[in-house]
Structures are given as structure tokens and as C-alpha cells.
Amino acid sequence: MDKSTIVCRCEEINIDEIETAIKYGAETFDDIKRLTRCGMGPCQSKNCIGPVNEIIANNTGKQLKDLPLTRMRIPVKPIKMKVLVTDIENSSIASVLAESVDEDGDNR
Ligand code: FES
Structure with missing residues (x-):
């Protein structure tokens, strides 16, 4: 080749x-x-x-x-910033964020 x-x-x-x-x-x-x-x-x-x-x-x-596996770094798949900031109430990220904040709004 x-x-x-x-x-x-x-x-x-x-x-x-x-x-x-x-x-x-x-x-x-x-x-x-x-x-x-x-x-x-x-x-x-x-x-x-x-x-x-x-x-x-x-x-x-x-x-x-x-041969060893390569070290993969996130994000494995690029995502657009607008995915993170638009329609946040219906995004899966919103559910992750909601789970990490308690009722008083403090981080767990
Ligand atoms: S990073 Fe090598 S082909 Fe895409």
C-alpha cells in the first residue's frame, strides 16, 4: 500500500x-x-x-x-449546545439535573 x-x-x-x-x-x-x-x-x-x-x-x-485499548474521552458523540439549553424541561438532561438537586434546590 x-x-x-x-x-x-x-x-x-x-x-x-x-x-x-x-x-x-x-x-x-x-x-x-x-x-x-x-x-x-x-x-x-x-x-x-x-x-x-x-x-x-x-x-x-x-x-x-x-495491543491495549485506546483511552476514550467523552463526549463520544458530539452534541450541540442548543440541545443543552433549549427545551430543558423536557430533555433527558433535565431529569438528570433534577435528580441531583433536592427539594430545597441544594445539590446532593
Ligand atoms: S479521528 Fe481518525 S478517522 Fe476520525
């Missing part, structure tokens, strides 16, 4: 950049993420983690099953 092939479409990271990160000591997807921003795009690595782990396995001799 051509080394210029994009693996992480969100951050436009290609195979060559990933292999360079591995040469500099990256051994996991999180290492690659820290060095290249691969996996930090809008899809939060849903599309690139598989191919990147295969490249890591091919370049390090490790088995795919031995």
Missing part, C-alpha cells in the same frame, strides 16, 4: 506518519495519537483505530489482541 494513503481521514494522517511515529517509539494507538493527533478528529477514532492498530502490529511484531 502507498505510504501516502490516508488512514485517519479526520486528521489527514497517512501511513508514513504513523510508521514514523512507531520509529520514534510509539507502541500503542494512544502513543500514535499523542504524536500525530490521529484519532482526535470528530469520529474520535471510530474509523481509524482498526487500520492504525494493524500498522502497529505489522511494524512491531505484536499481535492485534495484545
Whole structure:
């Protein structure tokens, strides 16, 4: 496969950049993420983690099953601010907030 092939479409990271990160000591997807921003795009690595782990396995001799899971951060799915501020009385967030505040309005 051509080394210029994009693996992480969100951050436009290609195979060559990933292999360079591995040469500099990256051994996991999180290492690659820290060095290249691969996996930090809008899809939060849903599309690139598989191919990147295969490249890591091919370049390090490790088995795919031995590679650690990546650290996922919330929000896993981006939400718009207007979801949080509009129609708050009918939103599921309102029910969560209501449960965390007692009758006097104090936080539990
Ligand atoms: S394809 Fe890599 S973060 Fe979306």
C-alpha cells in the first residue's frame, strides 16, 4: 500500500506518519495519537483505530489482541449546545439535573 494513503481521514494522517511515529517509539494507538493527533478528529477514532492498530502490529511484531485499548474521552458523540439549553424541561438532561438537586434546590 502507498505510504501516502490516508488512514485517519479526520486528521489527514497517512501511513508514513504513523510508521514514523512507531520509529520514534510509539507502541500503542494512544502513543500514535499523542504524536500525530490521529484519532482526535470528530469520529474520535471510530474509523481509524482498526487500520492504525494493524500498522502497529505489522511494524512491531505484536499481535492485534495484545495491543491495549485506546483511552476514550467523552463526549463520544458530539452534541450541540442548543440541545443543552433549549427545551430543558423536557430533555433527558433535565431529569438528570433534577435528580441531583433536592427539594430545597441544594445539590446532593
Ligand atoms: S478517522 Fe481518525 S479521528 Fe476520525
